[in-house]
Amino acid sequence: MNRSLSIAASGMQAQQLNVDVISNNIANLNTTGFKRGRADFQDLIYQTLRPAGVSAAEGAQTPTGIQLGLGTMPVGTQKIFLQGNLEQTENKLDMAIEGDGFFQVLLPNGDTAYTRDGSFNVDKDGIIVNAQGYPLEPAITIPADSLSISIATDGTVSVVQEGQVEASEIGSIELARFVNSAGLSSRGRNLFLETDASGSPTIAAPGENGLGNIAQGYLEVSNVSVVDEMVKMIAAQRAYETNSKAVKTADEMLDVANNLKR
């Protein structure tokens, strides 16, 4: 009896996690470069009360055994790295990656973090930094007397300086690519960190080694679809409810058993 209670409870916990993931997706609907998550579940081990194929009586074999499942558990919350839509902005330092790859930014502790959020700015020293102020890797400094900045699809950054007609190259952006980007760990603030599961990054110029190209003046919006998330939320809520009914039924059956002895 207690089995049914804990089995149904595992279902409720699973749906709770599912709703948590969905809520986080919806909350990040307007987060640039956000990648939606999905909770994946698996069934728990089975308790074999009677193996299949044992002889039940002389000469007869039971066709199936009695295997009792013990509930469900989450196996992972995977990030779905599908391309988000590109939105045009007027900002010269807004960049979107069309295809695979991540921008690299240098964290204050010296580690490199990876992001799809290409809303960059210039700090007081002319260094290209992201919205949190972390410098882009490899660092690119925009001269103070620049009149215009252009970023080519292959990541080359060139500026036209005052008093000059021709643009001069000041650096190029490199992107990182992971074999298993779903294995990256989310650090929050649109940043991802490398893990053992993701493997080491391959760093190259945009457009090479399977990396995407850079689109200047565009931002990649979140890849969350409201309709999809809403439908998933309804399904999760109902599944939660059904599992709570199983808990209630188990409780009622325990009550029945307790009342056997009057």
Added chain:
Amino acid sequence: MSGTIAGLVPGAMIHELKLATLANNLSNMGTLGFKADNVVQLTALPESGTQGYTDQVTGARLPGASTSLLPVGIYTDFTPGPANTTGNPLDLYIDGKGFFAVETPLGTRYTRNGSFAVDSEENLVTQEGYKVMGEGGAIQINGKQVTVDADGNLIVDGAQTGKLKIVEFEDRNALTKVGKNLFKSVAGAAESTPEEVHVEQGAVEGANVDAVRMMTEMIETLRGYESYQKTIQTLDSVESKAVNELGRVRS
């Protein structure tokens, strides 16, 4: 006398087993590729004696009923679950018959859950990290564009890198569940390649649990259990009368 009450116990226990199975089906409503279990009550298995059962371990004839020998079978319902589109290129759905073969440390296991990923060594793996088997071993994926055609061929950046190994069993009862969305085949089960394979990319198979049916069965189970309670209580009161009232001498 008390033998009559004891005879009702297995019936009540079957109902407990039924609820546990229903609860397991419901808790796995969100498990991809999950197949619901059904408790089927069989007519009592033929025993050569009139009463009792044979112990599976010692072979001795024992009186009464045993939990391990309740006249039930748990059958797995292999009806396909719904295809939920995700748009994720590494989500695969088998339309129709067949199972994906995956390599686990304990041997080959089978699954209908096609939510796959690529590990740091570029192998196609399950969410658990088990390698998904192709016809020629593990499948390597390293490229920008992964396409899986209906026959299960994997095409990475225009070049075919492998073909998914999809197997079917003549007798699906030969499959037992081992958890983690995986099935194990019993030794000697005939494995075959389904004649027509249809793999859909960008979709996963949801659980085939029918919530409405589970709810009605849950009500049925509860009420069935209750009726055993009532019968036991009735028998108890009959016995109580026999013990306490029959022999009473009225003064």
